[in-house]
Amino acid sequence: MISTLLIIDAMNLIRRIYAVQEKQSGETESAILATENTVCNALKKLLHIHQPTHVICVFDSHTASWRHRLYPNYKKGRKPVPALLKQDLDRIQDLFFTMGVESLVTESDEADDLIATLADKMAKQQQKCIIVSTDKGFYQLLNTQIIIYDYFQHRYTDALAVFNKMGLSTQQLCDYWAITGISSSAIKGVEGIGAKGALTLLKQFKSLDNMLLQPTDEADKRLAKIHQCKADALLTKKLVTLHKSISLGFNLKDLRYTHTAIKNQ
Known part of the structure; x- marks a missing residue:
């Protein structure tokens, strides 16, 4: 039963x-x-x-x-x-x-x-x-x-x-919030990357971990910001998980x- x-x-x-x-x-x-x-x-x-x-x-x-x-x-x-x-x-x-x-x-x-x-x-x-x-x-x-x-x-x-609604699997949500932050909890994300940018990154790289494994590419400004703010992103992911x-x-x-x-x- x-x-x-x-x-x-x-x-x-x-x-x-x-x-x-x-x-x-x-x-x-x-x-x-x-x-x-x-x-x-x-x-x-x-x-x-x-x-x-x-x-x-x-x-x-x-x-x-x-x-x-x-x-x-x-x-x-x-x-x-x-x-x-x-x-x-x-x-x-x-x-x-x-x-x-x-x-x-x-x-x-x-x-x-x-x-x-x-x-x-x-x-x-x-x-x-x-x-x-x-x-x-x-x-x-x-x-x-x-x-x-x-x-x-x-x-x-x-x-x-x-x-x-969001174009993301539930397994990707914490990575998404790690980038965007959650304003209602006063948790900051990666500065300069909003919801649209976070969605684009996750569609391309699937996860935050995969983004951090990529070689630094200054031509990709969003990915470069992820690398620059790695500590903040990982902290935010820990907070929202x-x-x-x-x-x-x-x-x-x-x-x-x-x-x-x-x-x-």
Whole structure:
């Protein structure tokens, strides 16, 4: 029997829902209560839509990660979690638990790496995994077993959709971001090479490693910049590549979901 693990990028979901409530009610308890209700309704809908055999909500720990230590400017300038919402996260996790859904958070890892580890374990066991998130960083995980679902756009993304949209395989994405950088995380790429240039290079050389193996050719300005900024490009690739080997301390059976949990509420 094939299992389906539904992994919810909890803060991605909660912060987007809270942003709507905050716009309507300001930073108030009313906004928090409305967020709780809307988030729980969203979880119910996700469980109904996907009918998973297993489910987990993964939360960020809000502490500095290995990426911050490696690159101090990581996510610099990003708006922090509003204080009232941050204080309410334990309550939201408790509400999820009453719905039969466990939450996962650690003090040493980022949610993205935890999600990547869980998804990779499922794929290696030839089981299905659905990641609920709007974060494009998860595109690198996509394969025949792993897909992404955008709750707000009601849209699935798979490896073929990424190729059709970007002209790149999922295996090339980290190399692409190593060149372009990711502005939302304040990660710089190779200066002077934009998205179009990165795509051209990858179509020609297939990977960043292959680019670095080429002899320096000043006539090819893009390739010359890759060589000049080798250290920066390799650092960025390390930052954008998700870790898949985090020790989780539990088994898949611990995440089994019983659909009667919702019906009995």
